[in-house]
Amino acid sequence: MTDQMPDATQPSPLPITESFAEASPANPHWQLFGGGEFDGKCLQLRTAGTSSNEVPGTAFLDQRFSPSQGLIIDFDYATTTEPDVGEGFGLYLINGDHTTEPGSAEGLGYASSYATPIVPGVTAGWIGIGFGNSSRFTGNPSISLRGAGDLTSGFATLSRSSVSDGFNATWEEGAHIQVLLIDGRLSVRRSSTAKPEGEGLLDIDFSELPDEFAMPETLKLGLAAVGGPCQIRNLEVAAVEQPRxxxxxxxxxxxxxxxxxxxxxxxxxxxxxxxxxxxxxxxxxxxxxxxxxxxxxxxxxxxxxxxxxxxxxxxxxxxxxxxxxxxxxxxxxxxxxxxxxxxxxxxxxxxxxxxxxxxxxx
The missing domain is CATH 2.60.40.290 (Immunoglobulin-like)
Structure with missing residues (x-):
């Protein structure tokens, strides 16, 4: 019996699990942009190009999945800030009927830039979450949520909260992000070896937002970083089980x-x-x-x-x-x-x- 390649035209079954501990990911529909690399130990993300033509390090899973039962997205990370260039990392979701190239470095791989000429954001974006150390996406150390956008329009900032200690972490610190999307609410938590119970970073009710923020029937996921390096391991995208x-x-x-x-x-x-x-x-x-x-x-x-x-x-x-x-x-x-x-x-x-x-x- 031979393994079959997942069909990118069909929704991926959940959970999607990627340890990123091998030279190639489990799902063949990952696309890398900028300084994105599977190095056999983790997913490496860092900016490529010059200051006038920055391309965020991006890994985009070009296979759609259904969020109908709710989603829980988990991953471990490590990141350091290099002088003047390390800015942060982000996770974004786009409408699953589309594909995309990376957004601007100023938009942390999701949104369009403010500067002229405008660098486009992603195609058919739904939401982008920015984990910023000192980022053009989030300001000083903070977490931000950008809303729906397409290329050069949209991407409004829906929420921004300061995170005093930023997002620098080594692997030894056990830094972990969890994104929960259920019943019209989005929440983000961060945990670590020192704080295993975690802390809430973001909590927003999408039912209070305009119709343009309605969740698409299917989604695709991207991870991006500006500056670098940002390293990702143990990604899981799962349906939310009904709690007891x-x-x-x-x-x-x-x-x-x-x-x-x-x-x-x-x-x-x-x-x-x-x-x-x-x-x-x-x-x-x-x-x-x-x-x-x-x-x-x-x-x-x-x-x-x-x-x-x-x-x-x-x-x-x-x-x-x-x-x-x-x-x-x-x-x-x-x-x-x-x-x-x-x-x-x-x-x-x-x-x-x-x-x-x-x-x-x-």
Whole structure:
């Protein structure tokens, strides 16, 4: 029995997995541009050409896949900033009915340039995510999301958030990116050996955007870098499996807390409701991201475990025993108070990147 080459005219089945640890990728429909190279250890991406004719290092998978069930995209990376030229890397998705060449270096391989003459962006682009150290795409160290565009039109900036420590990392640091696209929301998380639980970098609701940002029926994926080198390993593009548990949030109250001195601030009280889809869930965790200076209110009492209180940017709480189970048709309410540094920091109280997961027995 012989292996068959994937048909580029047919949607690729998910998951798509590429270790990039061989001289050739598993899927033959990858196209390299600029300083893109499969070196037998990883995917290498760096700019090629002169300053007046930069071509971002790009790897483009010219085979479409369906996002109908939602997508989860994972990869490991390492990157350093060379003086004056290392800028960052990006991931982009285009309409699967089209193919494309790289976008501009100024647009981190996705968008068109600002300068005249305009260097085109990609063809039929849907979204581009820029992970910038000091990039024309993102400004100073930050993550940015560009919207739909085609060649010299579109590519509006939809979101930009500062990332104080940037995206430089060695392989020893275990840097990892995860992009989750489900139910009309896009979220991006970064994790590492030092922070395995990860941190949320981006969270946006596409349902609030104009129709031009509607998700195409099929997509194609590209990875790009400006400057360099950026190295990629262990890419996986997978359909999102339906979780065994879900969580919903509700704000039930808020007030100013003026005592004690070490716990003053604006308190928002929540009920987080856990629901099981089909079978009982015994051991679970809830996690979400909070603004700087926010933590679980030390004045509250609770029956669950507080694994992370929020002062590092993430709250993680978990089941304390095998008695607080989640049963089908019997949701489990979890009361929680957060102490924000101010009412302005609390905003409308929405918890970002809220997830509930089943975990193994502690």
């Amino acid at each position: 548990i879900t969580v919903e949030q509700q704000v039930i109250g808020r007030w100013e807390q003026t005592y004690p001195d070490n716990a003053k601030g604006h308190v928002v009280s929540y009920t987080l409701t856990l629901a099981a889809r089909e079978e009982r869930v015994v051991w679970w965790q809830i996690s979400f991201d909070v603004p700087p200076g926010t933590r679980v209110n030390p004045q509250q009492t609770q029956w669950y475990q507080v694994i992370r209180d929020g002062l590092e940017g993430t709250v993680v709480i978990a089941s304390p025993d095998d008695k607080h189970t989640i049963d089908p048709n019997e949701p489990l309410p979890v009361g929680l108070q957060l102490l924000y540094p101010s009412q302005a920091a609390a905003g409308d109280g929405t918890l970002r990147n809220l997830h509930a997961t089943e975990v193994a027995h502690p």
